[in-house]
Amino acid sequence: MSFLEVLYFIIPSAIFYAAPLIFTAIGGVFSERSGVVNIGLEGLMVMGAFIGIVFNLTFVGTFGAMTPWVSIIAAMIVSGIFAIMHAVATISFRADQTISGVAINMLGVAIALFSVKMIYGKGQTDYIQERFIRFDIPFLSDIPVLGPMLFKDVYSTSILAFIVAIGAWFVIYKTPFGLRLRAVGEHPMAADTMGVNVTKMRYIAVILSGMLAGVGGAVYAQSISAEFSHSTINGQGFMALAAMIFGKWHPLGALGAALFFGFAQALSIVGGQIPIINQVPSYYLHILPYVLTILAVAGFIGKAHAPKASGVPYIKGKR
Amino acid sequence: MPNRVVNILVPVISVILGLLVGAVVMLASGYDPVAGYAALWNGIFGDSYTIGETIRTITPYLLSGLAVAFAFRTGLFNIGVEGQLLVGWFAAAYVGIAFDLPMYIHLPLAIIAAAVAGGLWAFIPGLLKAKLQVHEVIVTIMMNYIALHTTNVLIRMVANGKETTAPIKETASLKSAFFESMTDFSRLHYGIFIALAMVLVMWFILEKTTTGFELKAVGFNKHASEYAGMNVNKNIILSMVISGAFAGLAGAMEALGTFQYASVKGGFTGIGFDGIAVALLGANTPLGVVFGAVLFGALKFGALNMPNAADIPVEIVSIVIALIIFFVACGYIIRYFLEKLNKKKEAK
Structure with missing residues (x-):
């Protein structure tokens, strides 16, 4: 296998594995930028994957080839509603954000598995019939070198992930809404004094993060696993959280980090077919993203700063 | 109410709320919560x-x-x-x-x-x-x-x-x-x-x-x-x-x-x-x-x-446990209600 062929092989798989992480990590960026730590991304992703698969299995007769897309929307809505729980606890009830997130994670898995057993009478669902399929982008895929690397055999969900990431960058950095969002996360009292509704901004951000994590979960389930069981979402939410931190709480940084983690994941899965890489024990590839994240937060890759008010409930009138 | 009592009451109320919501979930999913909790009880204390x-x-x-x-x-x-x-x-x-x-x-x-x-x-x-x-x-x-x-x-x-x-x-x-x-x-x-x-x-x-x-x-x-x-x-x-x-x-x-x-x-x-x-x-x-x-x-x-x-799927208990943590984490609101309750009593 030549070097170019290796790239043709590994880069599409990296993007493929990165897409769900990108959605979820962008969700994390919204939440943390508003000052709410969301460790519950994992549970929200589980919810998204579960709803995506169940909706897909149930309505495949109605929507036909469009089913995966409709399922994503369903997952987005349900996960968004689920995230309200986290929002109410952390914003209105001043709960510890990390602990509430842990509860969301446990609850997401428990509800999903409980429902799967209730609906299907077994621990995992059947395989879905309609899933996301690859296609070649016309014209662009004919470009030499770049074409086969980036535009051949792509998933439309991967394209959507890039659009969402760039859109999030625009919203957070180029719109009044984004300015308020960041202000609320850095110094809520100052924002409040300027007439920004801190509570409302935080609610919107947490619900947005739930919706995006739901999309991430549904994309993962409908393009990678094609079924739902206890091990469908197994740490991807935490990986997305890591990607967000690795990306320094910036949408495009998170996009880059997610792509990198996707690359590491792709290496550990398809690496056996690539010369040189197949000499490296898969163990090192498995732990690579986690070790890198620790190094990243330890500041070896430039000091990253979390939004200042992240993790602190805002209590009006308290200094 | 002394602080000590409140500190004990918050987790106790959380556990009760968790079990209650668990029962509601069972009821809503078409299971019998009484039979469910009876099975749970027997699963714990059934025999030696x-x-x-x-x-x-x-x-x-x-x-x-x-x-x-x-x-x-x-x-x-x-x-x-x-x-x-x-x-x-x-x-x-x-x-x-x-x-x-x-x-x-x-x-x-x-x-x-x-x-x-x-x-x-x-x-x-x-x-x-x-x-x-x-x-x-x-x-x-x-x-x-x-x-x-x-x-x-x-x-x-x-x-x-x-x-x-x-x-x-x-x-x-x-x-x-x-x-x-x-x-x-x-x-x-x-x-x-x-x-x-x-x-x-x-x-x-x-x-x-x-x-x-x-x-x-x-x-x-x-x-x-x-x-x-x-x-x-x-x-x-x-x-x-x-x-x-x-x-x-x-x-x-x-x-x-x-x-x-x-x-x-x-x-x-x-x-x-x-x-x-x-x-x-x-x-x-x-x-x-x-x-x-x-x-x-x-x-x-x-x-x-x-x-x-x-x-009933075993996960119902995981739901209950997650809810209990959730309620304990929201202790602020439970404390708030306890205080209100207390003030009403004092007013009488």
Whole structure:
């Protein structure tokens, strides 16, 4: 296998594995930028994957080839509603954000598995019939070198992930809404004094993060696993959280980090077919993203700063 | 209402609310909550065998709860108990298999190995927190996954490529013939005494030693502690290491008591994560952890009876536990209502 062929092989798989992480990590960026730590991304992703698969299995007769897309929307809505729980606890009830997130994670898995057993009478669902399929982008895929690397055999969900990431960058950095969002996360009292509704901004951000994590979960389930069981979402939410931190709480940084983690994941899965890489024990590839994240937060890759008010409930009138 | 009573009432109300919502969930899903909770009750107290197995389940919960609670007292959130438990499990099993020693050396050695392994695994996030102000939550989550992959590789090595190691030597076993005969051959083992002893150890360290005083002081206010001349960094690391040692011991309970071997895992045991629930419910005090561990351990084991006896998926209990944590986390609002209730009474 030549070097170019290796790239043709590994880069599409990296993007493929990165897409769900990108959605979820962008969700994390919204939440943390508003000052709410969301460790519950994992549970929200589980919810998204579960709803995506169940909706897909149930309505495949109605929507036909469009089913995966409709399922994503369903997952987005349900996960968004689920995230309200986290929002109410952390914003209105001043709960510890990390602990509430842990509860969301446990609850997401428990509800999903409980429902799967209730609906299907077994621990995992059947395989879905309609899933996301690859296609070649016309014209662009004919470009030499770049074409086969980036535009051949792509998933439309991967394209959507890039659009969402760039859109999030625009919203957070180029719109009044984004300015308020960041202000609320850095110094809520100052924002409040300027007439920004801190509570409302935080609610919107947490619900947005739930919706995006739901999309991430549904994309993962409908393009990678094609079924739902206890091990469908197994740490991807935490990986997305890591990607967000690795990306320094910036949408495009998170996009880059997610792509990198996707690359590491792709290496550990398809690496056996690539010369040189197949000499490296898969163990090192498995732990690579986690070790890198620790190094990243330890500041070896430039000091990253979390939004200042992240993790602190805002209590009006308290200094 | 005195503060003490409120502190006890919040978790009690949370448990009741959790069970109530659980009943509503069962009702809404078309199951019979009365039959469900009856099956749960029988799953816990049905006969001597289930009682034995319930206590067996409680044992590691005690230790993982202590681990989370201990770190919390110094203001640290150790989500890495799961990973520390896994390395402790492996270390205990390895010592139990690899050495031929008389029991009075072998068993303590295996137990200490587990505690050391867990402590070392927690040392890394502790060090990073102390020296580089890295948030321990992120590092411990990542360390969990590294632990899972690392122990799997090590277990395959020890087991010569197989998924499960050979059983540990009898000289390193916590197995109890006495408990077996009492509880109709459940897997209840002597580890419960170690777990209870550790409850006393935690109480002793926190309440009766200077070190414990410093650890708690750092948890209350880092800057004040530093101003008072305490070494904050040292205390952060020490707290994580002790917490990790408790977690490692929880792994030893599984390795030397319940399973008597180590095996390759596809995912986490969940004992470490449930330790968070145990600690929270117990308000991070040693005695509170005992209550938390008894409740959650019993719920977890008793739930296994629910699919058979009442045809309800076991996950209902996970839903209840998650809800309980959620309600405890929202303690502010429960306190708020209790205060309101109190004021009304006073007005009368």
